[in-house]
Amino acid sequence: MLIDSYGRTVDYLRVSVTERCNFRCQYCMPEKPFSWVPKENLLSFEELFEFIKVSIDEGIKKIRITGGEPLLREDLDTFIKMIYDYKNDIDLAMTTNAFLLKGSAKKLYDAGLRRLNVSIDSLKPEIAEAIAKKDVLPNVLAGIEEALRVGFKVKVNMVPMKGMNEGEVLDVLEYCKDRGMVVRFIEYMENVHAEVDIKGMQSPELLSIIGSRYRYEDEGFDGHSPSHYYKLEDGYEFGIIEPHKDDFCTKCNRIRLTAEGNLIPCLYFDEAMSIRDAVRRGDIKEAALVLKEVIRTKPEKNRWSEGDTEQSNRAFYETGG
Numbered sequence: 001m002l003i004d005s006y007g008r009t010v011d012y013l014r015v016s017v018t019e020r021c022n023f024r025c026q027y028c029m030p031e032k033p034f035s036w037v038p039k040e041n042l043l044s045f046e047e048l049f050e051f052i053k054v055s056i057d058e059g060i061k062k063i064r065i066t067g068g069e070p071l072l073r074e075d076l077d078t079f080i081k082m083i084y085d086y087k088n089d090i091d092l093a094m095t096t097n098a099f100l101l102k103g104s105a106k107k108l109y110d111a112g113l114r115r116l117n118v119s120i121d122s123l124k125p126e127i128a129e130a131i132a133k134k135d136v137l138p139n140v141l142a143g144i145e146e147a148l149r150v151g152f153k154v155k156v157n158m159v160p161m162k163g164m165n166e167g168e169v170l171d172v173l174e175y176c177k178d179r180g181m182v183v184r185f186i187e188y189m190e191n192v193h194a195e196v197d198i199k200g201m202q203s204p205e206l207l208s209i210i211g212s213r214y215r216y217e218d219e220g221f222d223g224h225s226p227s228h229y230y231k232l233e234d235g236y237e238f239g240i241i242e243p244h245k246d247d248f249c250t251k252c253n254r255i256r257l258t259a260e261g262n263l264i265p266c267l268y269f270d271e272a273m274s275i276r277d278a279v280r281r282g283d284i285k286e287a288a289l290v291l292k293e294v295i296r297t298k299p300e301k302n303r304w305s306e307g308d309t310e311q312s313n314r315a316f317y318e319t320g321g
């Protein structure tokens, strides 16, 4: 079992398989080209899998594949199958922008993946394009329909922003409700890689919009999920991810691995330790020691809860969110 110095059990590993992305979401990635991590620094799927085996053996029970955009990496289904075959009761999930999902959903399902979290920030083509800097909506919606068709359990993530997609909170909720998908509204997390003038919407404002049409009950947290859940009168559940609240981190159960092998104790802070050399040398003991050290150094909480002016230096496209 992996336990940090605040007594929190860490059993959730988020693995970013690439920092590259086919979108340039304004809250996540700068628009102008910048230099990517050189290919030789990226861990192969075999190398990532070596570390995943170590972490499962040490107590990880949930693995989420993320990015950048994970579907840009070739043979992702083979990687999923490697994990599934090693331990098929692992809670294995992926977060994706769904642009390439239509053509890959079936292969991923057949490889053992069952849960997908997909980002939809707008159902209006021009607003979706303004946010992602690309005409993305038709592909995203087609990807989601295909994922539901092949049997995936799909959740939707939306980052509501003032003056951008704020008028669509109810539209996105209803789109998801009609299809049996849970929607989670994520409070924008201020970071230096995003566009400077973004103003995220926070939980009280979102609840007031939803409350203008629906009555809901507070359901609290579901296990260690970062999302606070609410239930409408007809039983439909939606969530809000509230990193600006002081108690958000008390149940944190996760660490993050980047595509170049950096193990990150917290989404907010810069600290990280590399497992790349250990894995490349085949030194499993060393990789396990790094894992334990990263968990020992997990901070108590982020700094977004200290006010909207606190900005993280971390890039979401690198950590995988």
Ligand SMILES: Nc1nc2c(ncn2[C@@H]2O[C@H](COP(=O)(O)OP(=O)(O)OP(=O)(O)O)[C@@H](O)[C@H]2O)c(=O)[nH]1
Residues within 6 Å of the ligand: 064, 066, 093, 095, 117, 155, 157, 186, 189, 225, 226, 227, 241, 243, 252, 254, 267, 302, 320, 321
């Ligand atoms: N601040 C903070 N935000 C998080 C954390 N985990 C997830 N989030 C935010 O919530 C978003 C949604 O996360 P997902 O990738 O959908 O995964 P998840 O919420 O862990 O998924 P479930 O297993 O379905 O509950 C992330 O992209 C982040 O923006 C966390 O540990 N800290």
Ligand SMILES: C[S@@+](CC[C@H](N)C(=O)[O-])C[C@H]1O[C@@H](n2cnc3c(N)ncnc32)[C@H](O)[C@@H]1O
Residues within 6 Å of the ligand: 021, 027, 028, 066, 067, 068, 069, 070, 095, 096, 097, 117, 118, 119, 157, 158, 159, 186, 187, 188, 189, 190, 191, 194, 316, 317, 320, 321
């Ligand atoms: C970094 S993306 C990676 C996976 C995939 N490309 C996608 O967009 O779903 C994971 C999640 O992080 C969220 N995200 C990115 N930047 C964020 C920010 N600054 N604040 C809040 N959420 C953010 C996205 O909305 C997405 O749901």
Ligand code: SF4
Residues within 6 Å of the ligand: 021, 022, 023, 024, 025, 028, 029, 067, 068, 069, 097, 316, 317
């Ligand atoms: S949020 Fe996801 S889709 Fe958007 S730029 Fe970041 S990594 Fe790409």
Ligand code: SF4
Residues within 6 Å of the ligand: 226, 243, 248, 249, 252, 253, 254, 265, 266, 267, 268, 299, 300, 301, 302
């Ligand atoms: S901000 Fe850091 S401590 Fe808080 S829940 Fe996220 S990873 Fe955990």
